Amino acid sequence: MANYSTNEFKGGLKIMMDGEPCSILENEMVKPGKGQAFNRVRIRKLISGKVLEKTFKSGDSVEGADVMDTDLAYLYTDGEFWHFMNNDTFEQIAADEKALGEAGKWLVENDVCTITLWNGSPIVVTPPNFVELEITETDPGLKGDTAGTGGKPATLSTGAVVRVPLFVQIGEVIKVDTRSGEYVGRVK
Amino acid sequence: MSVNLWAPSASIATLKQRAHIMHTIRHFFYQRAVMEVETPSLSQASVTDVHLASFSTSFVGPGHAKGLPLYLQTSPEFAMKRLLAADSGAIFQICKAFRNEEAGKHHNPEFTMLEWYRPGFDEFALMDEMNALIKLVLQVPDAERVSYQQAFINALGVDPLTASVEQLQALACEQGFADIAQHEPDKDTLLQLLFCMKVEPTIGQQVPCFVYHFPASQAALAQICAHDERVAGRFELYYKNMELANGFNELTNANEQAQRFNQDNAYREQHGLAQVPMDKRLIQALEHGLPACAGVALGIDRLIMLATNKQQIKDVIAFDIHRA
Numbered sequence: 001m002a003n004y005s006t007n008e009f010k011g012g013l014k015i016m017m018d019g020e021p022c023s024i025l026e027n028e029m030v031k032p033g034k035g036q037a038f039n040r041v042r043i044r045k046l047i048s049g050k051v052l053e054k055t056f057k058s059g060d061s062v063e064g065a066d067v068m069d070t071d072l073a074y075l076y077t078d079g080e081f082w083h084f085m086n087n088d089t090f091e092q093i094a095a096d097e098k099a100l101g102e103a104g105k106w107l108v109e110n111d112v113c114t115i116t117l118w119n120g121s122p123i124v125v126t127p128p129n130f131v132e133l134e135i136t137e138t139d140p141g142l143k144g145d146t147a148g149t150g151g152k153p154a155t156l157s158t159g160a161v162v163r164v165p166l167f168v169q170i171g172e173v174i175k176v177d178t179r180s181g182e183y184v185g186r187v188k
Numbered sequence: 189m190s191v192n193l194w195a196p197s198a199s200i201a202t203l204k205q206r207a208h209i210m211h212t213i214r215h216f217f218y219q220r221a222v223m224e225v226e227t228p229s230l231s232q233a234s235v236t237d238v239h240l241a242s243f244s245t246s247f248v249g250p251g252h253a254k255g256l257p258l259y260l261q262t263s264p265e266f267a268m269k270r271l272l273a274a275d276s277g278a279i280f281q282i283c284k285a286f287r288n289e290e291a292g293k294h295h296n297p298e299f300t301m302l303e304w305y306r307p308g309f310d311e312f313a314l315m316d317e318m319n320a321l322i323k324l325v326l327q328v329p330d331a332e333r334v335s336y337q338q339a340f341i342n343a344l345g346v347d348p349l350t351a352s353v354e355q356l357q358a359l360a361c362e363q364g365f366a367d368i369a370q371h372e373p374d375k376d377t378l379l380q381l382l383f384c385m386k387v388e389p390t391i392g393q394q395v396p397c398f399v400y401h402f403p404a405s406q407a408a409l410a411q412i413c414a415h416d417e418r419v420a421g422r423f424e425l426y427y428k429n430m431e432l433a434n435g436f437n438e439l440t441n442a443n444e445q446a447q448r449f450n451q452d453n454a455y456r457e458q459h460g461l462a463q464v465p466m467d468k469r470l471i472q473a474l475e476h477g478l479p480a481c482a483g484v485a486l487g488i489d490r491l492i493m494l495a496t497n498k499q500q501i502k503d504v505i506a507f508d509i510h511r512a
Contacts (some may be wrong), residue, residue, distance in 0.1 A: 029292035032486075033424075033434045034408045035239050035507075037289070037382040038368075055385060057368050057377070058289075 003061040004056045006039040014046075014067040017054065021046045021065035021118045029058065040071065046116060047098075047123050053141050072115050075105045082107065083123070084115055095122040103127045105160035129140045133157050134173050138164065151183075193511050197502040205496050206504060209325055213282065213488070215390070216321055222278040222304060229284060234259035236452035237408065241288035242464065243297075259464075260286035263485050264303055265409065266470040269438070272305055272481060273473035276449030280304035282488065293500050294430060294490060295476035297509050302491075305483040311410075311421045314482035315398050318433065322396055326495055331396035331425065339399050340379075343387040348379055348403060349418045353503075356382065363481065376405050392426035399424050409445070427494060427495035434451060435484030441472035454462040 004015060008028040015023070022074045031037035037058035044051050046067065056062070072084035072093060079095035082104070093115060097104075099122045103113065106127035116124035140153035154164040154174075162176055164183045175184040196203070196252055217224065229231040234242040240262045245254035246367055261267070271279055285301040319331045340348040346359055356378040360369030363386055373406050391397045404412050407420030421437025439445055449466040456463055493506040502508035 029290065030384050031239075031290060031292075031295065032238065032380055032384055033431060033487075034406060035384075036377045037239065038381065038384060055365055055368060055381070057372075057381075060368075061226060082365075 001064045001066050004064050005061040006056050006058045009039060009041060009056075012075075014065040015043075016063040016065045017045070018167050019044060020048070021067045021123070023067075025051065030055075031058070039157075039180060046118070049101075057172055066120075067116060067118050067123075069114050069116050070110050073110050073112050076107065084113065084122075084125075087112070093117075095125050100125050103178075105156075105158050106131050106176070107158060108133065129177060130184065131158070131178055132173050132175050132177055135164070135168065135170050138168065138170055140169065193512075196506045197508045197511055198504050202492075202496050202498065207354075208372055209492055209495055210282065210337060210488075212325060216324060217280045217304065218293060220278075220317075222280045222306075223276065225268065225271060225276065225281050226283065227261075227264045227271070227281065228399070229261055229286070230258040231261055231267065231467070232256065232258060233266070233469070234355045235262045236456070236464045236466060237262075238452055238455050238459070240463060243286050243288050243367075262287050265483070265485070266467045268303060268305055268483070269470060269478055270473040272307065273476050273478045275479075278304070278306050285485075288410055290321050290508040291509055294493075296505060298512070302488050303483065305438075305481050307479040307481040309482040311400060311423050311435055311482050314435055314484055315329050315400070315423060318435070318484060318486070319396075320492075322425070322427075322432075323414050324506040325491060326396070327426075329395050330429075331393070331398050331427075333398045333400060334391065335401045336383075336399050336403065336419070337401065338381065339387055339391055345384060353378065364437060366448075376403070379403065381408070382421045383408070383503070387476050388426060389429060394427065395433070396425055396427040397508070399426065407439075407448075408434075408436065409439050409448075411439050421482075423484075430494065431487075432490055432492050432494075433484050433486040435482060437482050438478065438480075440474060440478040442471050445474055446471050479491045 004013060009024055011024055013024045022045050024041055025044055028040045029037060030040050035173060039056045041054050041056060043054055043112040066132055071089050073162055075085050081096060082100050083092055083094050087094045103125040108131050111128050111131060114126040115122050133156040134156040135154045136157050139152050151163040151165050153161050155161050162183050164174060168174060168186060173187040175187055177184050222447055242262055243260040245258050247258055248255045262283050264283055268281060282302050284298055285320060286298050288297060290297055310480055337347060337349050344359060353375050357369050360378055360382055365381055366380060369378060372400040402422040404418055404420045410420040410422035413419050423435045425433040426432060453463050489501050489504050496503050496504060
């Protein structure tokens with residue numbers, strides 16, 4: 001893998017840090033008028049998700065990380081692995097629970113997810129920004145209440161629990177924003 | 189996100205404020221009988237400072253069919269000192285300065301500099317005058333003053349003048365810079381790292397702050413102090429996490445100046461950096477006689493950022509490098 005000098009640093013660049021692939025979030029040059037320049041860099045560790053700040057001497061270089069994002073359709077889980085397929089090549093990839101993380105509760109068959117691969121192995125699964133899921137359990141609530149004051153919890157077919165307005169009932173399909181875990185609307 | 193790159197990076201309202209500040213600055217110096225001058229942006233020599241990178245180009249024309257190498261100036265210092273040696277008296281200049289390899293929130297490779305020189309002043313008298321200018325432009329109280337040594341001790345509990353390289357390495361590792369510090373043999377690099385990252389955030393937060401008596405090893409073009417050879421007559425002004433200005437009680441000794449230029453070039457050779465031709469005309473001017481004086485360079489764009497409460501340099505210049 002190539003090395004990157006601090007001049008090549010920019011948001012989204014993938015580098016190795018402490019043996020873990022990382023993504024650069026922000027890169028700022030700090031340079032006194034007379035003296036050595038430094039780069040203060042905010043980095044997200046891709047496996048642990050931790051965000052940290054690192055300082056480099058300008059001109060230094062770091063090892064790049066062989067990280068790529070690929071869009072794959074979710075197929076099924078065998079309980080140990082979650083299987084995804086490339087819809088063009090039909091190639092399949094299995095992600096373990098660690099890579100899956102929180103994404104598990106948003107997986108809908110055939111939905112296309114972004115799988116982040118490091119040296120060819122999945123390390124992060126990112127569900128689509130919006131998913132549509134059926135409500136399997138929620139309190140009936142009061143008829144005619146459309147104000148949605150506070151709402152109520154509803155359990156979805158994948159096991160995820162989201163707050164929904166009082167008028168939404170069991171059996172209805174709703175749209176959810178997976179980034180915030182918030183109810184967006186009913187799907188007719 | 190698409191950005192209209194034809195359009196200015198600063199708002200027209202900010203540019204109006206900028207124009208007003210430029211007028212205020214010029215008026216300040218005209219009132220004090222400091223003469224405005226203009227010196228070349230392109231010069232046959234440039235700064236040897238190992239941490240500054242000059243842009244270079246070539247003049248092709250009458251007398252120079254094969255091209256005359258020229259450098260865009262990183263500051264107008266050398267030419268202004270030649271004017272002082274020719275008995276110009278007090279002078280100021282507002283001009284573009286050019287520094288390669290610098291871009292970011294507080295840096296644009298082409299920026300506007302205010303530089304002025306006062307024969308007969310030492311660095312403390314010049315700080316007084318600068319304080320008056322800053323108060324006028326930023327509407328702030330008097331600036332604080334602290335020596336480099338005291339600022340460093342206040343923030344980190346270590347004396348920068350007596351600490352060994354090993355002590356500074358250990359301190360930097362403690363402060364979370366182990367990657368850089370553990371193999372860094374250069375004391376000034378360690379000092380600059382700690383000063384930038386840990387001392388600067390502790391000074392000049394409420395009111396502007398002058399830091400004076402920088403270590404002699406970071407004297408640049410300042411005189412070494414007679415009372416303590418460990419420090420130089422160099423000062424900086426900081427305000428709200430911004431380095432605003434760098435000033436010197438100017439070195440007037442031609443031999444010592446030539447020696448420092450040669451040292452820079454020797455360091456450049458060791459570290460694989462390009463050699464920069466020494467400005468022999470500056471050395472000749474010093475041999476002719478530079479009056480005892482103090483001088484300072486102030487980044488006008490940063491001053492305007494503070495005056496207009498903007499976070500990025502591109503917010504106060506018409507077109508930043510990405511739109512240039």
